[in-house]
Amino acid sequence: MAANQSERALVDEWRDVLALHARTTCELDRALHPYGLGASDFEVLDVLAEGAAEDGPGSWRVQELAGRVHLSQSALSRTVARLEKDGLVLRGMCAEDRRGVQVKLTEKGLARHAEVRPLQREVLIRMLDRSS
Template structure:
């Protein structure tokens, strides 16, 4: 019987994590909508922005990005195509490996990220403070 209670608690905890994720994603989508992006779009911009230095934006391979933003490569490729169409990122061949595709922020992407970031961080603070 004790194992069943423990298992039930584990399942309940997992479902609480899923519910928090769903609520947070909805809040993020709502907060980021005025900037023309959603939560997944912002996450890609945010990871790309982490690599920006005084010398400009760093390029990331799509394969590297997919591990950081928790999207499949095909879903990430579609998302990157949308961001490229909106002028927020550039895609190109990796100079070291012509089979790979790399992505980097444009000036417009850097500006959009900077505008949206405080709103994204506010939602995360509000939704995740005390969640653990």
């Protein structure tokens, strides 16, 4: 009986995590929509901005980016293509391995990230019940 209760509690906790993720993603999508972004779009911009070097935005291989933003390779490819179409990122061949693709934040992408970052953080604070 105790094992069943423990398992039930585990499953309930997992479902609570999934529900929080879904609610937060919806809220982020709603807040970012006026800026032409969704939650996944912003997450890609955010990771690229965090990797920025002093002399400008850094670039990430698509495989590295996929691990950081928790999107499948195909979902990330679609997201990057959309961001590239909007002029927010550039895609190019990896210098070290010409089979790889690198993604780099453009100046426009950096500016959009800076503009929207406070809004995204505000949503996270509210949804994750953080006071600061």
